[in-house]
Amino acid sequence: MEQQTEQTRQEQQVVIVGGGPVGLWLAAELRLGGVSVTVVEERTDIDQRSKALTIHPRTIEVLASRGVHRPFLAEGLPIPSGHFAMLDDRLDFRALDTPFPYTLALPQARTEELLEERANALGARIVRGHRVTGFTEHPESVTVRVEGPGGPLELRAAYIVGCDGTRSTVRTAAGIDFPGTPTTVQGWLGDVTLDSPPRLGFSTFGPRGGVMVAPLPDGRNRLVGLSPDSLATERHGELTLEELRAKTIAIAGEDFGMRDPVWLSWFGNATRLADRYRRGRVLLAGDAAHQHFPTGGVGMNVGIQDAHNLGWKLAATIRGHAGDALLDTYHAERHPVGVQLMEHSRAQTALVTGFTTEALALRSLLNRMIATQPAFSRALAERLGGLDIRYPAPDPAAAHPLTGTRAPDLSFTGSGSGLFSRLRPDGCLLLDLTGARAFDTLADRAAPGLVVHAETLDGPPGAWAAVRAALIRPDGHVAWAGTDGDDTALAAAAERAFTLTHHLADR
Numbered sequence: 001m002e003q004q005t006e007q008t009r010q011e012q013q014v015v016i017v018g019g020g021p022v023g024l025w026l027a028a029e030l031r032l033g034g035v036s037v038t039v040v041e042e043r044t045d046i047d048q049r050s051k052a053l054t055i056h057p058r059t060i061e062v063l064a065s066r067g068v069h070r071p072f073l074a075e076g077l078p079i080p081s082g083h084f085a086m087l088d089d090r091l092d093f094r095a096l097d098t099p100f101p102y103t104l105a106l107p108q109a110r111t112e113e114l115l116e117e118r119a120n121a122l123g124a125r126i127v128r129g130h131r132v133t134g135f136t137e138h139p140e141s142v143t144v145r146v147e148g149p150g151g152p153l154e155l156r157a158a159y160i161v162g163c164d165g166t167r168s169t170v171r172t173a174a175g176i177d178f179p180g181t182p183t184t185v186q187g188w189l190g191d192v193t194l195d196s197p198p199r200l201g202f203s204t205f206g207p208r209g210g211v212m213v214a215p216l217p218d219g220r221n222r223l224v225g226l227s228p229d230s231l232a233t234e235r236h237g238e239l240t241l242e243e244l245r246a247k248t249i250a251i252a253g254e255d256f257g258m259r260d261p262v263w264l265s266w267f268g269n270a271t272r273l274a275d276r277y278r279r280g281r282v283l284l285a286g287d288a289a290h291q292h293f294p295t296g297g298v299g300m301n302v303g304i305q306d307a308h309n310l311g312w313k314l315a316a317t318i319r320g321h322a323g324d325a326l327l328d329t330y331h332a333e334r335h336p337v338g339v340q341l342m343e344h345s346r347a348q349t350a351l352v353t354g355f356t357t358e359a360l361a362l363r364s365l366l367n368r369m370i371a372t373q374p375a376f377s378r379a380l381a382e383r384l385g386g387l388d389i390r391y392p393a394p395d396p397a398a399a400h401p402l403t404g405t406r407a408p409d410l411s412f413t414g415s416g417s418g419l420f421s422r423l424r425p426d427g428c429l430l431l432d433l434t435g436a437r438a439f440d441t442l443a444d445r446a447a448p449g450l451v452v453h454a455e456t457l458d459g460p461p462g463a464w465a466a467v468r469a470a471l472i473r474p475d476g477h478v479a480w481a482g483t484d485g486d487d488t489a490l491a492a493a494a495e496r497a498f499t500l501t502h503h504l505a506d507r
Contacts, residue, residue, distance in 0.1 A: 033315025058386030076104030180272030195257025
């Protein structure tokens with residue numbers, strides 16, 4: 001009884017439910033922001049069946065902004081193109097404005113291992129083999145009920161974040177609706193050894209169906225496909241190697257010498273989006289907030305980017321560096337990304353499940369568009385790679401065109417490192433590009449959470465050429481950019497932008 005009483009007194013500032021990539025990245029962000037955090041994960045070990053395989057360019061940038069991208073680059077397999085709805089003509093990532101113009105093929109299990117090691121090193125408490133059963137929200141805190149091998153216990157925190165998947169206990173307990181559409185299509189996948197693997201980026205599609213082959217870093221390959229008999233809501237038992245072989249031969253004409261499966265599975269196209277990402281002291285991220293057909297492998301990437309948006313805001317709010325209204329911007333910024341994700345996924349679903357003559361003609365048309373219209377192809381690649389996200393400006397009337405966009409890895413004169421290495425997880429970065437140190441006293445006047453860097457851009461790209469100062473958020477998005485030639489007016493505008501970004505006037 002004494003042990004149970006002691007357990008119920010455990011307190012931390014944030015409880016994260018779910019120890020997948022999203023929960024682990026959020027835990028690390030909160031620790032970097034000076035917040036104590038406990039991650040509760042029902043699994044005792046990392047699931048070796050990797051649902052996610054692809055790390056997209058923007059997610060690599062996110063990793064680079066915290067200086068942790070190198071192990072991923074060392075182990076992942078770079079692929080300089082991506083597919084849209086398994087079309088024959090692939091999207092060329094090499095034209096993208098990023099230091100990482102490719103996707104990385106890396107099993108989710110290894111991604112989780114790397115992220116868990118980092119979260120542990122930063123001091124996050126990760127509790128495996130425990131299940132959250134519910135919570136009670138109070139005016140100033142949340143009491144989280146947990147079941148574990150030692151019996152029930154309670155955790156008390158300022159906030160709870162559900163990163164616990166499409167069947168989220170947190171979302172359900174919070175009464176947050178999850179509207180959408182049910183499964184109408186069943187795709188299939190298999191992680192197997194291929195004795196005669198096809199070329200890199202292989203995919204084929206026709207009246208009999210479509211199949212795509214993606215290499216895994218361990219030498220195996222993942223086959224993903226659909227066929228006319230996939231247009232059903234019911235799964236016909238467990239997928240077998242012989243079924244996978246037969247489907248692949250029917251579509252591609254050969255089985256590529258497949259053997260030794262390590263994972264065979266069906267997957268569906270149920271598509272749902274939480275109507276709120278925040279309700280009081282409850283927040284959602286990743287699959288707990290959005291479910292969709294895994295076209296393009298974007299799910300984990302969008303989830304990590306959810307966490308990247310939320311982490312600094314939650315830490316700043318808890319530490320008193322921002323007003324509570326800052327947390328509302330998490331929904332305002334990320335829910336539209338979820339809406340876009342639903343649209344993108346449904347559009348690709350229509351294309352990969354269209355086996356009629358008319359549907360194949362549409363695919364042929366889009367193939368030619370990708371091959372002959374560089375702007376169209378690039379727009380799709382930027383969408384898929386997560387590089388086109390733009391958040392609303394705090395002050396739209398005075399917003400520079402760069403406001404809300406993701407800042408590129410700007411180069412600085414006389415420096416061997418770019419902007420990503422200067423971003424701070426615990427505060428905004430004010431780039432003083434005036435050459436006159438116009439903001440030296442601003443950090444002292446502003447609330448904690450602002451660091452000033454006097455820099456000179458080396459060959460500034462596009463709209464950055466006229467910028468004399470910019471406020472960059474911890475997540476790498478531009479909060480404000482100024483071109484005023486009057487240094488006093490520029491400093492005043494920067495200070496106002498910082499106040500608006502952190503909702504300091506609302507406190």
